[in-house]
Amino acid sequence: MTLRLENVEVTIQSAPILRGVSFELGDGERLGLVGRNGAGKTTVIRTITGLATLAGGKVFWNGTDISGMPPRERAELGFGYMPEDRRLVPELTVEENMLLPAWANDAIDGPKGLSFVYDLMPELTQMSGRKALLLSGGQQKMVALGRALIAGRSLLLLDEPFEGVAPALAKRISEVIASLKSEGLSVLIAQSELSHSMELLQRECVIERGEIIKETELGVAAEPQG
Ligand SMILES: Nc1ncnc2c1ncn2[C@@H]1O[C@H](COP(=O)(O)OP(=O)(O)OP(=O)(O)O)[C@@H](O)[C@H]1O
Numbered sequence: 031m032t033l034r035l036e037n038v039e040v041t042i043q044s045a046p047i048l049r050g051v052s053f054e055l056g057d058g059e060r061l062g063l064v065g066r067n068g069a070g071k072t073t074v075i076r077t078i079t080g081l082a083t084l085a086g087g088k089v090f091w092n093g094t095d096i097s098g099m100p101p102r103e104r105a106e107l108g109f110g111y112m113p114e115d116r117r118l119v120p121e122l123t124v125e126e127n128m129l130l131p132a133w134a135n136d137a138i139d140g141p142k143g144l145s146f147v148y149d150l151m152p153e154l155t156q157m158s159g160r161k162a163l164l165l166s167g168g169q170q171k172m173v174a175l176g177r178a179l180i181a182g183r184s185l186l187l188l189d190e191p192f193e194g195v196a197p198a199l200a201k202r203i204s205e206v207i208a209s210l211k212s213e214g215l216s217v218l219i220a221q222s223e224l225s226h227s228m229e230l231l232q233r234e235c236v237i238e239r240g241e242i243i244k245e246t247e248l249g250v251a252a253e254p255q256g
Pocket residue numbers: 042043047065066067068069070071072073074114
């Protein structure tokens with residue numbers, strides 16, 4: 031399962047936000063998209079989920095042009111998205127928040143996803159009945175990661191998963207992402223600095239003012255895909 035962006039252009043209110051963005055994310059690969067605030071990382075993720083409109087260029091999934099595919103159908107391809115601001119519903123419980131993608135889309139298997147997430151993050155089982163508003167910011171990030179995994183069975187898009195999270199919890203989130211290697215999931219991690227994910231990533235792309243200015247191999251071996 032390979033994702034490829036080809037010369038992607040996004041314009042918001044006639045301002046160019048992404049300018050000719052091209053990169054590839056291979057099967058089971060973990061790629062860092064690194065850039066300062068406002069560089070365009072979230073917009074890149076939104077072009078992949080289908081939430082941003084392309085002014086030019088194309089997005090391919092396994093060689094198929096999905097540039098015009100609505101977000102709902104992309105979720106059905108197994109794309110999971112963890113937004114930077116978490117977007118949990120405060121009055122819903124942890125479990126209900128994680129089930130939201132499955133409630134919104136019949137093609138997503140909620141019970142199967144939940145059991146996968148609880149196996150991966152047993153700490154979420156203990157807080158499953160708690161309302162989201164009672165959680166710390168870091169715990170909310172864990173729940174948002176769990177929710178992204180319910181839909182994200184082939185591609186996981188994580189926007190600043192470590193931002194504002196206490197070190198112990200950031201380490202735990204990093205461990206969880208690392209353990210996905212064996213699932214063959216392709217993972218894109220957008221962040222302003224690499225510190226928490228250096229050991230997780232095979233490659234990083236640096237984005238500056240809407241352009242990829244550098245691409246570096248980080249030398250972490252990809253998991254063989256079966
Ligand atoms: N809806 C919008 N209206 C106006 N400008 C926008 C909109 N969305 C994004 N932008 C602008 O596009 C640029 C890129 O934003 P984007 O959120 O993609 O950056 P980012 O790298 O993810 O940064 P951050 O981590 O701060 O969100 C910024 O200059 C931002 O102000």
